[in-house]
Amino acid sequence: MGLHAWKCKIRNRLFLTCWLLSTFHLAYANQDDIGLTKDKALQEITHEFKQGSHVKLYIPNLPYLAISHAINGALLRPANNAQGWQYDLAVSHQSINDKIWLFQLRQDAYFQDGTHFNADSVINNVKAFQEQPFTFSNFAKVLDRVEKIDDYTVKFYMKAPYGAFPYDAIWLQFYTQTYLNKFGWNGKPTCPNLVEPGPYGIGPYILTKGYVEGDRRSASVELTANSNYWGDDKPKVERMTINLDIEPTGAFEAVTKNEGIVDVMPIAFSDQVETVRSPYAKLSSSPSKNNYAMHFNLISGNPAIKDAKIRKAINQAIDQDYLLNLSMLGEGVSSPTMVSPNFFGVNEAIESLSGYLAGESDKPISLAEMKKQVYEYQQQHGLDPTTPLKLKVLAQKSFLFLIKDIQFFLSQINIELEAQILPTEEEVFKQLHVTWKNQNTTTWDLLLWGNTDWYKHPWSAFFVYLPSYAWSTLPPDPYLVSLIDKMFETNIHSSDYIEVTADIIKHVHENNLMVFLPTPNNVFAINKEVYFSPGSSAFYYLREIQVTDYHWSVRGNALLPEARKRPVEILRTGVIQ
DSSP states (O other): OOOHHHHHHHHHHHHHHHHHHHHHHHHHHOHEEEEEHHHHHHHHHOSEEEEEEEEHHHHOOOOHHHHHHHHHHHHHOOOSSSSSSEESSSSEEEEEEEEEEEEEEEESSBBBBBOOOOOHHHHHHHHHHHHHHOOOOSHHHEEEEEEEEETTTEEEEEESTTTTHHHHHHTBBBHHHHHHHOOOOOOOOSSOOSSOOOOOSSSSSSEHHHHHSOOOSSSSSEEEEOOOSSSOOOOEEEEEEEEEESSSHHHHOOOOOOOOOSSSEEEEEEGGHHHHHSEEEEEEEEEEOOOEEEEEEESSOOOGOHHHHHHHHHHHHHHHHHHHIITTTOOEESSSSSSSSTTHHHHHHHHHHHHHSSGGGOOOOOOOHHHHHHHHHHHHTTTTTTTTTEEEEEEEEEHHHHHHHHHHHHHHTTEEEEEEEEEEEHHHHHHHHHTTTTSSSSSSSEEEEEEESEEEEEEHHHHHOSSSSTOOOOOOOOOHHHHHHHHHOOOSSSSSHHHHHHHHHHHHHHTTOEEOOEEEEEEEETTEEEEOOSSSSSSGGGOOOEEHHHHHSTSSSSSOOOOGGEEESEOOOOOOO
């Protein structure tokens, strides 16, 4: 693409962006004039269980994380609040020097097979966990043992201070003894462990059809309300279908132009106006703690990727402002090291680095200088500098909108980026998870996936920085590991938290260990007759979903009244907790 074509592209994108933004502005300023109505679902929900109700969701990214807390239970569960969690199977806890953690348990909780949950359940599950633990954090390394104090009190002993314990407790999910006898914990880099359907959990929904893990899943899964659920937040919808294999454009057609196929789905930024104008869908947008994780393959990739100057040139060539304001239509915020500024304390950590980020050591270099660095690398390594340096990126189809612009940016510095589009997120993970052992079967130099927040803590982004580990493509880095260890030890409310967070961000940034992309907003299309409030992360709060009497699953053969097809005002929250 030449300069003229690029200017035309920018003009067209700017026109589109201005049109979209003006449309949204009108939506707020003159809603009555353009016919936007109040959200009737918000006005009509009853907070009661609705017999026969059925909601269908399309979840293309991290579905096992999105739905697990509707099926399973843990001491704590995710919450869209400042601390990121609320009590679930525990009713209180106490931390003693961040090494000993005492939990009081609920006395009225029952697994889906009718067995009682108590301290013995915790002991048995921790034993299975320690035999095959998850390894995405330091929890398994630091956990020493758990002790039963009485039937409803347990004490966790850690080998070292571990301020991140509450966030790992979210993922120490509990299963029936029957499930543990059959499967135990799977020891995979992903969790939770939803190997087969059955009454194995303790949450408000029972997995009744299909299976879903990080590396394997069925085409869809079905959940049925647990009529004997013990908790206060009881299910309001009888059935949930989670569609995993619908093609994204087909899913969007379904949610905006039909009923009964898809009720809730994340959408591309460019689909916002069509969603607002849809007879069946409404638009929701909110800030998030999600990230685009774009890896440099520093293990088995092109040798050029191991050159720090090439990595810096790539990061400086990719203009985050253009990606954010044009490709993403302003739906997000820029980020210096692939970590959302919306995490607790992260924005303060970034601000503490303002001098460094604006300093001489990080002074932007010109496009000509970037191109010169690529040229010199090619000359030094016997490559023909009159042809582009060829690199390869892996991604799934939903990220093509970013890939195309990144291809253009890199073409300006004599790098040709070939895109290999894989059919599913799982296929991308299959290559990522073995690259650290140099066992990837597909050659790649860059890899992109949607890292939606699953930890309620910046470790959701930082975990890809841990070398010699399935989610990372970094070489050994003792200093970075020491910083990560310190972060796990540090309570987020301590004075050291901002400092260690800033140190990690600075180290990754100055060494260009990842490709730096903006943090996206959460943008959803939702059936007008469904109440669903997206959180700031990967979790779908399924127990909170409700439908009106006009939803397709409960109104029977009656047609949807035309008045309910009018565009609904946009739900746009500007504050994140």
